[in-house]
Amino acid sequence: GDSVTQMEGPVTLSEEAFLTINCTYTATGYPSLFWYVQYPGEGLQLLLKATKADDKGSNKGFEATYRKETTSFHLEKGSVQVSDSAVYFCGTSGSARQLTFGSGTQLTVLP
């Protein structure tokens, strides 16, 4: 079945630091890839997505590029803010019937 492996946390950064959260996937067919974000006490929200190889998803200063050759979809942001503190989940919809998530990465940004 499909699987997603993402960088274990927690990750703690200072404000304005560069962020990378690694994500690799195993999926059949031509999967779409997603990053979801979960703010404290809330459900998950879609942050960005990419539907085919070499696509770049972007939103709120976050970016991720669909790399088929390395089966990766790493999340990056050039300058994090305190308000970015949250749990980030990488996911794939490779299977026709399920969306598979990674285990989540807790990010804390200190002022």
Next chain:
Amino acid sequence: EAQVTQNPRYLITVTGKKLTVTCSQNMNHEYMSWYRQDPGLGLRQIYYSMNVEVTDKGDVPEGYKVSRKEKRNFPLILESPSPNQTSLYFCASSLQLTGSYEQYFGPGTRLTVT
């Protein structure tokens, strides 16, 4: 407002007492699913439904039941809850599963089974 609602938001119960967590969406979505979130394990899918009367097991279905009699509702039923079902539960829906359709998540239900 497009949304997924879950009730209750918090529930404390005792082992063996049947309970139902309701989930409703107002977006006419075909696909709905239930997840549980546990520390260190992330989100794991319990059950999903591709449409009315079509449901299937996810990765961790043991101890749970679901039904999809109407398109908008997808209740999660715990016939005989046990302490290992203490968790944070999320319902989600999307227009379809295939392709790049966004999943919309409810606010979560925190369940404690003593």
